[in-house]
Amino acid sequence: MPRALITGITGQDGLYLSELLIEKGYEVFGLIRGQNNPKLDLVKAVVPDVKLLTGDLSDVAGLTRVLSASQPDEIYNLGAISYVAYSWENASLTSDVTGKGVLNMLEATRQYEGDSTEKVKFYQASSSEMFGKVQEVPQSESTLLWPRSPYGVAKVFGHYMTINYRESYGMHASSGILFNHESPRRGPEFVTRKVTQAVARIKLGLQQELVLGNLDAKRDWGFAGDYVDAMWRMLQQPVADDYVIATGETHSIRDLLDAAFAAVGIEDWTPFVRQDPRFMRPAEVDLLIGDPSKAKAVLGWKPQVNFEELVQMMIENDLREQTALGR
CATH class of the missing domain: 3.40.50.720 (NAD(P)-binding Rossmann-like Domain)
Structure with missing residues (x-):
């Protein structure tokens, strides 16, 4: 063993x-x-x-x-x-x-x-x-x-x-x-989980708005x-x-918001999202997108879950958790 x-x-x-x-x-x-x-x-x-x-x-x-x-x-x-x-x-x-x-x-x-x-x-x-x-x-x-x-x-x-x-x-x-x-196990201090948790709470009527920093940063x-x-x-x-x-694809925070709110049936998220300079990084990383070709060739590895499936997975988890909490 x-x-x-x-x-x-x-x-x-x-x-x-x-x-x-x-x-x-x-x-x-x-x-x-x-x-x-x-x-x-x-x-x-x-x-x-x-x-x-x-x-x-x-x-x-x-x-x-x-x-x-x-x-x-x-x-x-x-x-x-x-x-x-x-x-x-x-x-x-x-x-x-x-x-x-x-x-x-x-x-x-x-x-x-x-x-x-x-x-x-x-x-x-x-x-x-x-x-x-x-x-x-x-x-x-x-x-x-x-x-x-x-x-x-x-x-x-x-x-x-x-x-x-x-x-x-x-x-x-x-x-x-x-x-x-990311995953449903991601800490709520990270932007993806912060978004999916807030969207679930907004859908359930437990929260009114989501406050974020830079909406144009792009991540893989x-x-x-x-x-x-x-x-x-x-x-x-x-x-x-x-x-x-990496996945070799990049998405902005706006894309994340689109996917998360769409997963709960809300098409226009602008009434629920507010930007605050306090959440801006002192030195921003604007764009990250990886080239996983070496890992694919040598390790035989490739991602199985795409961006939309990942967001859906996290939203469903947070809807269950927030429904159970009810506050």
Whole structure:
């Protein structure tokens, strides 16, 4: 039975990946920060077969102990402070966790490998936010990185550190440059879930308006359940490498609003949406669209859920949840 360790297991990717690996016959361990983590019960409810270990990405010695306890064949480093807007409020903490946390995990893995006869396969969750002020359209593995947020800068650090450990120490370390991927499990602070949750509440008469920032920003949105499959496929390759994971299509926030309101039978959303400068980014990323041709050719991966199906899935989930809450 193969063994896998997932950091960031409380997020949408961690939950979907856990389900995928358990289905494939893995013994799965999840790193969770703090015994009183507010998402602990969620993980236990969704993936009760996962064995949870306490640890912190800032503590190399602690991470080494976690590796010794889990003895993984594969490590999926998904842990990060992943809310981009927050990174401007606390750039230092974001850098420590999202950036230096990758270095700590790589170093703990290298030290653990020194005591093991088998190589551990390492996955790093890189991000399309690294492209920031995009230098070419679409963005591929060779596109120049120009991050526009402290989060993006921290992800660039972790990305290049992963490459460096691969080249310096011969580690089987791959990075997935994942473009925006969403699901009903997405946190409500992210714009897609903020929209679908609000639209459901507006439809049910529980909310009057939706307040957003830039409506013209364009993103390449896919389904998180599809993207974790790409992560697993990367670690099955004989040689580690970096891959863009994306749909190859881009949609604006306005397109998102069109799809979400249409899903509840509202054609004109303008009476319900208000823009507020408070929700504008200090340095906006205007357009992200990925070129997944390498992942398709090498990994045999392609997305299964399209944009409209993704929005419909999220709307249906939020209608159920908000109906149950009734407030």
